[in-house]
Amino acid sequence: MCDFCHKHGEGKKWYLQARNYSEDLLSDIRRRKFIIDFFSKPESLDESVTKLSKLDTAPGFVKRVMTRRISNKMKKIHFGQVVPIEDIELIFDFVNSIVRIACICRQISIGSEQRYCYGISMAPNGGEFGQIIRGINASYLTGPDTAGLESLSKEEALASFRDHEHDGLCHTVWTFVAPFIGGICNCDRTDCMAMRITVKHDVPVMFRAEYIAGVDPDLCNGCRACMLACQFGAISYSAAQEKAVIDLRRCYGCGVCRSACAKNAILLSDRSSMRVTANLW
Numbered sequence: 167m168c169d170f171c172h173k174h175g176e177g178k179k180w181y182l183q184a185r186n187y188s189e190d191l192l193s194d195i196r197r198r199k200f201i202i203d204f205f206s207k208p209e210s211l212d213e214s215v216t217k218l219s220k221l222d223t224a225p226g227f228v229k230r231v232m233t234r235r236i237s238n239k240m241k242k243i244h245f246g247q248v249v250p251i252e253d254i255e256l257i258f259d260f261v262n263s264i265v266r267i268a269c270i271c272r273q274i275s276i277g278s279e280q281r282y283c284y285g286i287s288m289a290p291n292g293g294e295f296g297q298i299i300r301g302i303n304a305s306y307l308t309g310p311d312t313a314g315l316e317s318l319s320k321e322e323a324l325a326s327f328r329d330h331e332h333d334g335l336c337h338t339v340w341t342f343v344a345p346f347i348g349g350i351c352n353c354d355r356t357d358c359m360a361m362r363i364t365v366k367h368d369v370p371v372m373f374r375a376e377y378i379a380g381v382d383p384d385l386c387n388g389c390r391a392c393m394l395a396c397q398f399g400a401i402s403y404s405a406a407q408e409k410a411v412i413d414l415r416r417c418y419g420c421g422v423c424r425s426a427c428a429k430n431a432i433l434l435s436d437r438s439s440m441r442v443t444a445n446l447w
């Protein structure tokens with residue numbers, strides 16, 4: 167279990183606790199201000215990534231200290247976790263509304279509206295979180311190209327998530343001042359700021375999933391389709407065995423490689439069931 171399961175989930179998966187999505191948490195003025203600033207100032211996200219990239223060339227000691235400091239700070243405000251589709255379905259079972267909005271990261275990185283982010287709420291129609299977002303005057307949320315907050319049924323949302331997964335995108339839940347969870351994103355390492363910070367710059371702002379992937383060698387035919395799907399570079403090909411091999415230390419447990427495997431040769435298991443991954447977040 168990750169830190170958040172102990173702190174915010176009483177030893178169970180923290181993102182499956184309905185109270186972490188509750189409207190009550192939105193009465194906190196500091197949290198409301200954070201949400202407004204986050205969505206209304208996309209340029210500040212871009213500046214943060216530019217600053218972080220300078221850490222790449224910093225001396226090892228400085229980088230270690232700064233990485234720990236940044237990660238710990240982000241854990242208090244805006245931190246994520248990779249979540250496979252079966253747990254997304256469990257989240258959709260207990261929330262009462264799902265709305266789709268434009269992705270702030272893609273707005274910055276490719277300059278166009280891409281609707282890969284989902285607000286989730288225990289209240290109807292996006293609840294108080296939706297009201298806050300609707301009140302923000304940011305062109306990517308309210309401009310002529312945007313559909314604003316689209317309400318989706320659970321079935322519609324799940325179908326979209328399956329499409330995102332087939333496109334190779336990895337599902338992640340996000341806090342807006344922990345432990346409140348306001349959204350689920352569909353990330354890739356090129357356009358998503360959080361994945362770039364975590365994977366490319368090696369400054370973790372999201373946990374790995376509570377799962378780890380493994381290949382069944384009896385089913386794998388060595389086609390390598392899974393290698394192309396993995397955002398984390400965790401899969402290689404063994405020429406000797408003519409099979410895919412997963413590097414457990416690199417695997418984030420997103421399950422996206424399963425969608426690419428026509429042989430159903432990849433399974434997820436509990437991260438804590440293996441010594442090498444049990445404490446690797």
Ligand code: SF4
Nearest residue numbers: 386387389390392427
């Ligand atoms: S996609 Fe499936 S069958 Fe193909 S290499 Fe990967 S695990 Fe093996």
Ligand code: SF4
Nearest residue numbers: 396417418420421423
């Ligand atoms: S190997 Fe791990 S990180 Fe890569 S796609 Fe599969 S589950 Fe995700």
